[in-house]
Amino acid sequence: METVGRLAGVSQVTVSRALSDPSKVSPATLAKIQEAIAQTGFVPNALAGALASSKSMLISALVPSITNIVYSSMVKAFSEEMRGAGYQILLSETGFGPEDEEKLIAAHLSRRPDAMFLTGIHHSAQARRMLLGAEIPVAEVWDITDSPIDFCVGFNHAETGRAAAEYARRKGYPQAGVVSAGDERARRRSEAFAREWERIGGAPVAKMLFDAQASLANGRAGLRGLLAQGFTGGVVHCSSDLLAHGVLIEARAQGLDVPGQIAVIGFGDQDFAATVEPGITTVRVDMAAFGRAAAQAMLARLQGAGDGPSVIDLGFEIVERQSA
Amino acid sequence: METVGRLAGVSQVTVSRALSDPSKVSPATLAKIQEAIAQTGFVPNALAGALASSKSMLISALVPSITNIVYSSMVKAFSEEMRGAGYQILLSETGFGPEDEEKLIAAHLSRRPDAMFLTGIHHSAQARRMLLGAEIPVAEVWDITDSPIDFCVGFNHAETGRAAAEYARRKGYPQAGVVSAGDERARRRSEAFAREWERIGGAPVAKMLFDAQASLANGRAGLRGLLAQGFTGGVVHCSSDLLAHGVLIEARAQGLDVPGQIAVIGFGDQDFAATVEPGITTVRVDMAAFGRAAAQAMLARLQGAGDGPSVIDLGFEIVERQSA
DNA sequence: CTGTTAGCGCATTCAT
């Protein structure tokens, strides 16, 4: 800025002003400064700016996996919204489980983000302490709790399982099975389905619980596993649409009619759920909406507009298609 | 650090040393400092550190879309590798097209990243100038060119199309069609397929070129479009496995035999390509490998180990399955 | 092994 200023015949402060609030500088000098910037190829140093102003315009975001469309579409919506307000996103993957998350949170906080986006509501005590100590807005997204660190945006996972169980019972399927991916929230949905199914009179539920992430291959293996357990037909509750699609493929490969012999309920309402044949009956949750809602609540806090609600439940809805 | 130092009975510098290189501090004071840190909940300010040392330990990464598994898996592999060396990733979406990319590059450079990860080889002149001016390692990934800004890691997109055409001709399919997504590289693959197919004696190629991203729905619409154009059967080259899967679904919905009436070639060898039925014949490119290779080359430059090769061609391979 | 002295490049007072 010093150099640019000299070239424009003004001081460093004036250059700073021209950049942060052009209206505070006379049009004539503004023009000279802009020319000097163009000539020198000057790029302001945001590190120094952040240090001086203690506003980094940086938002930290931590998700379990960026290759998982559920999280990446949340982050996408979130960052588009935040970018509109001038913020950039420092994104990291935590994997599933709070161990490494703690180190990551520390690393992120050292960059003095203006706010933080976290996935889920389970964080180590130390992590909570650090977050509280940072005194910045913290969003916990994709799940809800009564005691968020700051605020949470999500829905009740167990409730989706119960709703699916009730739906399936109403349809009169003779048996039920679940196929579930390894993450904690997926398990909670599946467990809730099974428990509710049995509670309202269903026969004991066959289970295929994977440790790995959801994939088509696991969906196929899941149905094979259920059949091997003596599951002879009925409804299969899957912790994600991807698994549901895999079950569909395996059912067809085995010559089983869907939904006549095997009915399938997915989760997520990904775009392909409506496109495959038969269409997948599923639980719709609007991933992008979580990202947007988190961003809006965060921006409100960043702009000091009171604290707003601390629990934002966006709910879900069962979408009936042909698979169940 | 001042506060921590007072608590530990040492000066601020000693605290700095204890953090950056514990071996430069006596075990006794180190212990005292660590205790003081624990008591105060001190989190070092990486902004100040970066400003003072001109090493931000930050890597900028720009991808067209984070919800696209192709890019997100590249970034995933890249960031895992870079994180191992202590770097964090500042990630942004550029969308497709170099317009907004320029602004994003400027925004990223203002944070003084130690290096930059770019997708593709097409960047505005102004962007190139800024990047060159920043004097940092720049990786251009997922495509290759003879004149990278710094270095590139990718493969020849047109060549994949030509290889697919040759494969398809050898198989003797009577006609060919292409279904292509909107991005420039997808187009290049599709165009190369069509041109080569016709060059080596194939009949004129029917085309369905979408402006949008690939999706199952577009794959289905693509096959419908080809059939409407008078395509009566033969091979369909798709710019991605997702489109290929959509074509497969539509073919089945229309009662067309695969590969008897409709043969399908995809691109990418995503995990589902081997799982669906019939398995998708496709062009395998190892997304994670691009990320890793980019990271390794970047780390070498960051550690000043000469400049290394500036064009890293990781190639591709055709994977034959049942669909073609 | 530890402390002192200078900046890093800006934003933020307070002047003028």
Place this chain on the structure above:
DNA sequence: ATGAATGCGCTAACAG
């Protein structure tokens, strides 16, 4: 509308 002075919290020499 502009400038001078000060400090954000740290690292990098240089002493001792």
